[in-house]
Amino acid sequence: MPELPEVQTVVNTLRAAILGTRIGRITLNRADIVTPPDTDLSKRLANRSIADLHRRAKRIIFTLDNAERFYIHLGMTGRLTAEPPNASPRPHTHLIIHLTPAQSRFVGRSTKPGVSNPNDHDNSVSNPQPAIRNPQSPLALHFVDPRRFGGIFWLGESSGDADLGPEPLTLRSATLVKILASTKRAIKTALLDQTIIAGIGNIYADEALFEARIHPLTPGNKLSPLRIARLNQAIKKVLTSALRHRGSTLKDFVDGNGQAGGYRSKHKVYDREGEKCPRCRVHLIERIVLGGRSTCFCATCQNEKRKT
């Protein structure tokens, strides 16, 4: 389900409700979704409260009041929702975290200054809401993931993002030029590589390349700085627009309140093989397989020989 807009939407919809809450009972139904495998999650979370929640790449990062962190990755079919404390879990619920509002005597007691996110790449678009402390009622976070491609990853005090490329929403074109100069790989494949640029997945790679009018097979190092600048703009435009519509729901994705995203109907090429190209209105959207993934594009509008 989740690429940057979907993951950010989950964070946006959960953040106010869980910031400052105290962690209570933990139900871990499948220990094998936790990495590293020897992590004693219940012990690590006992008596802690949640100091921060943010997104990095496709990861939902929890920061505890002792500055330790873990993240949840939604994989392909994961969902993370806030439920009433007594809600019965749906199938494939792997983890439930019970949360209670902070006691009033703790309100106003801030977490240690300086421990808030050194890695916070979010900007105002992706993280519009200010943190609201002192939420209303107890709740339970449910992590559900039928395919189990997602999981829970314990970080300790490290940010654990050394393996991730820059955030696309704040990426400067000059940086992208530098990064792409060093790869001959097809641009579509490069965009999916999280060490090159973090947070883009199959939907938004196709949509951004269409928007930038770049053929998905174009080698990264063959793109002129001008076209890379256009690509960088297209990425921001597509992601920002998807964020405004609270992500794309193909079948599984829901936000923290269980609500589907509304961006799917705005897709111009993804999952639209055989439809008329919305730009030239003549040629049909093609689908090829690249790096094992479906890749949809208009061969006329996205011409690899195009000069500008």
Added chain:
DNA sequence: GTCCATGTTCTTTA
């Protein structure tokens, strides 16, 4: 039964 799916990682091949 078949094929496909928003992701990541490991292995094999060139």
Added chain:
DNA sequence: CTAAAGAACATGGA
């Protein structure tokens, strides 16, 4: 060394 290609992970829907 680089990277392309394929398989694997696990489940469900068409």
